[in-house]
Amino acid sequence: MKSIRFILIFILIFLVGCAPPPSYYQRKNTKRTKMRKLKIGLTKTFKQNALTLKAFGSYNVLVNKKAKGTLHDGQTYQVGIYQGKRVVIAKQKVYDKQIYLQGQTGGEILEINGVKYRGNFYIEVLKNRFKVINHLELEDYLYGVVGKEIIHSWPFETIRAQAVIARTYTLHNLNKHKEDGYDLTDNSSSQVYGGLNAESDKIRKAVDKTVGEVIAYHKKLANVYYYSSCGGHTENIQNVWYIKKSFAYLRGKRCAYCRTAPVFKWEAKLKFSEIKTVLEKKGYKMGEINKIKVRRYFKSGRVRDISIHWRGGAFSMKATDFRAFFYKHLKSTMFKLNNKRDSVYFKGKGFGHGVGLCQYGAKGMSDKEYSYKTIIKNYFPKTEFKQWTKL
């Protein structure tokens, strides 16, 4: 006889008092649009087989668009997986492979494993793990992105600039992960999104003060990027991602505003043996490394190619590839290097790829009283400000 196995079942329902009224969190003074909700993959849930949900406001539990249950305001629910393939909430409610949690009024908040989020939630079981996708409105999403991608104490105009660029990035990258069922992830492979936990009044105000605003080039959404600091010179997009297409507004230029960035200058040391181990794992073949050289620089001061040497051989590789393998050590490709005994020593500038908005530069410009529009025009010349609904 086959035994039925509960892989993870949690029984408890905790009653928690004093949940704040949902309306407390609702956006004010912003336009609602007809755009579909964004779908954001909550990547931390992808490794989980148990979730703790706490509802602020009530949610309908939908299976195939039909209401099958309710998550009640103020209650906590333990969610597990039944027989490896179905969502079970609080033991007795076994649902399907996929459920949808839909807020009853639209202003609800759901806490998932300690992080609060706006919007609705699609929960699926895949190979005995959860996949949670947060469905929410663009401007609500931006609160949780700008709050995570910028330092809250920074000047208001810097935060407004970040809001416009994050909105432009989002709309330009819709469907980036369509095959996985979402638009963007919540981590640095898209934009870091921290839900309501990342928000503050100042962040919400900065997003609201730019509501709907994006930048465009030739009446099309601009292709935008941002990073921490450029080290004194931004970079051409082609020099980083080796794409053929050039963008008039993504060309390297001097930046005099990010000198106060904490990693404006950085140093690193890598042992030859460590480099060999990592590169061999990536499929490169070599002898015992005895030297690393810079072969060519770009005009910006970023390294274009390096060469790896050993007795009787050498090969060269793109500095961007090399940095990707050692990204924890190398903050950018803007570096000079020295070989000493068994190691190579780097002295570098800037943090990030250098394409588009220099965040510390934007902060430096705000400190000099420049507006968010002037900041954006500096880093994305020739672009225009538009309402995305008019594009």
Ligand SMILES: [Zn+2]
């Ligand atoms: Zn800069």
